[in-house]
Each structure stands twice: as structure tokens, then as C-alpha cells.
Amino acid sequence: MHTDIMKQLSCVFLIIVLFANINKAQTIPNGDFEEWDSIGKPIGWISLPSVYIIKSTDHYTGNFSVEIEPVNSLTNCPCFTTGKFDKAGNVVAGLPFDLKIDTLTGYFKYIGATSQGDYGLVSVTLQTNGKLDSAGYSSCELKPTTSWTYFEVPVNAFVKPDTMQVDFNPSAAMGWFRGSILLIDDLQLKSQLFHASGIAVNVRPAFDVSAFPNPAQNQLSIRFGGNIPSEFGLKIYNNEGRLMIDNEFNSGGSTYTLPIEQLCAGLYFYEITANGLTVRNKFVKSN
Numbered sequence: 001m002h003t004d005i006m007k008q009l010s011c012v013f014l015i016i017v018l019f020a021n022i023n024k025a026q027t028i029p030n031g032d033f034e035e036w037d038s039i040g041k042p043i044g045w046i047s048l049p050s051v052y053i054i055k056s057t058d059h060y061t062g063n064f065s066v067e068i069e070p071v072n073s074l075t076n077c078p079c080f081t082t083g084k085f086d087k088a089g090n091v092v093a094g095l096p097f098d099l100k101i102d103t104l105t106g107y108f109k110y111i112g113a114t115s116q117g118d119y120g121l122v123s124v125t126l127q128t129n130g131k132l133d134s135a136g137y138s139s140c141e142l143k144p145t146t147s148w149t150y151f152e153v154p155v156n157a158f159v160k161p162d163t164m165q166v167d168f169n170p171s172a173a174m175g176w177f178r179g180s181i182l183l184i185d186d187l188q189l190k191s192q193l194f195h196a197s198g199i200a201v202n203v204r205p206a207f208d209v210s211a212f213p214n215p216a217q218n219q220l221s222i223r224f225g226g227n228i229p230s231e232f233g234l235k236i237y238n239n240e241g242r243l244m245i246d247n248e249f250n251s252g253g254s255t256y257t258l259p260i261e262q263l264c265a266g267l268y269f270y271e272i273t274a275n276g277l278t279v280r281n282k283f284v285k286s287n
């Protein structure tokens with residue numbers, strides 16, 4: 001009896017310690033574009049005069065998305081950004097960020113102005129002590145699509161950053177085509193899966209799925225509720241955002257079991273993608 005109680009207390013202590021050591025969530029301001037000011041601008045973002053910013057009701061989640069449309073010839077400057085303008089009028093990084101590994105995720109639609117290879121662009125710039133690109137830079141092309149499409153931008157810093165800038169250009173091909181339309185919604189970082197309290201951020205799950213037991217020791221089971229997808233992808237990341245497991249499954253039932261003996265004890269994030277939709281949540285791996 002005494003031994004069983006001590007084991008239970010040890011497990012509870014492990015979970016408390018893991019939650020207590022989670023980094024404070026790095027966040028994308030107003031990443032679902034539900035908050036707008038009185039003049040029709042999304043809160044937490046700035047834009048250049050070269051683009052129209054429209055509060056669109058064509059959304060992936062929530063009630064709104066942001067629509068970005070060029071109104072004249074674009075420059076190489078970011079058109080829609082989380083950065084800030086300095087005294088010289090340059091866009092500089094403005095979001096506090098101190099993780100070396102993370103991933104920016106979101107959904108987009110893109111209607112190109114021409115068939116000549118037009119595309120949108122999302123980029124992430126990491127800085128240390130205000131030096132541009134001193135910590136890292138990554139980007140993702142947003143190809144024409146009329147349906148909401150998931151994208152990822154891996155964030156890998158050379159050194160520990162202190163700020164991050166997220167930029168969107170509605171036309172990134174040579175020529176900066178006027179007339180393209182870029183819609184963005186549901187932006188978040190994978191490190192946002194938890195609030196500072198350690199409670200999972202899973203406000204609008206795309207479909208009904210759960211993982212158990214939690215904590216898990218040797219196996220993690222995935223169970224679907226409602227409609228069962230014909231196939232799905234499962235990724236597991238550690239608490240630094242590093243990909244640890246990447247599997248594809250053909251559906252044949254509502255529950256699947258994944259061996260996790262190879263994982264060290266700690267906090268992990270699981271990501272399940274089915275039918276173009278993604279659900280993310282967490283679990284604890286115990287010894």
C-alpha cells in the first residue's frame with residue numbers, strides 16, 4: 001500500500017515539475033484575426049500603403065480572416081507584418097521570442113493575379129540584439145489555391161533570439177503582380193500549445209480525437225470520435241518543438257496504438273492531420 005501511494009505521488013510530482021518548467025508561451029498576436037480596431041485594422045499587425053487590408057468573413061476558424069490585396073507596385077518590404085517601424089521608416093522585429101526551435105503554422109487561400117507563376121510568401125525573421133537575420137530566417141511560398149490550405153514555417157535559430165518578425169507578401173514573384181488576393185487565418189506557433197499555466201490551448205479542435213493514457217508509459221493510444229478518417233498523419237514533438245515521431249496510418253478502426261518506449265520521460269505535443277485539418281494537444285511520457 002505504502003509503495004503504491006509513493007508511486008502515485010511520484011507520478012504527480014513528475015507532471016507538476018514538467019508543467020512548472022514549460023517556457024512561457026510565445027504567441028502570435030491576434031493570430032485568428034478576430035480583433036479589429038475602429039478603423040478596420042487587425043490589432044497587433046501593421047501594413048504598408050501598398051496593400052489593402054480587409055476584414056474578411058471568408059474564414060477557416062472563428063468569424064474572420066485577414067485579406068491582403070496589392071493596390072500598386074510592391075517593393076521588397078514586408079506588406080503585412082508583426083514588426084514595428086523605426087524612426088527611419090524601416091520595419092524592425094517587434095515580438096518577444098526566445099526559442100531556438102519552433103514552427104509557425106496557419107491556413108491560407110491565394111488567388112494569383114496571373115498564371116505566370118505568381119505566389120504569396122510568409123517569412124519569419126529572428127533577431128538578437130536588434131541585428132537583422134542574426135539568429136535565423138525561414139520562409140514558405142503560398143501557391144495559388146481556392147480552398148483553405150495548411151502551411152508550416154520551421155523556425156530554427158543559429159543562436160538564442162530575443163525577437164521575431166512574421167511577414168506576409170501577397171505577391172512575391174518577379175514583377176510584383178497587382179491584383180492578387182491572399183487570405184490568412186488561424187496563425188499560431190507550436191509552442192503556443194500551452195499557456196503559462198500548462199493548460200492546453202485547443203479551443204477549436206477541427207475534429208474529435210483524444211490520446212490516452214496520460215501520462216503514458218510504453219504505448220500511446222489515439223481514439224477518434226464521430227467520423228473516422230480513411231487515413232491520417234501523426235507527428236510527435238518534444239517540448240522544444242523537435243520532431244520525434246512522424247507516422248502515416250490507414251484507417252480501419254476508431255483506435256490506434258503507438259509504441260513510445262523510445263521517448264524519454266517528459267512533456268510532448270502530438271499533432272494529428274486528417275482530411276486537410278489538424279488537431280494538436282499534449283501528453284506526458286512517464287518512466
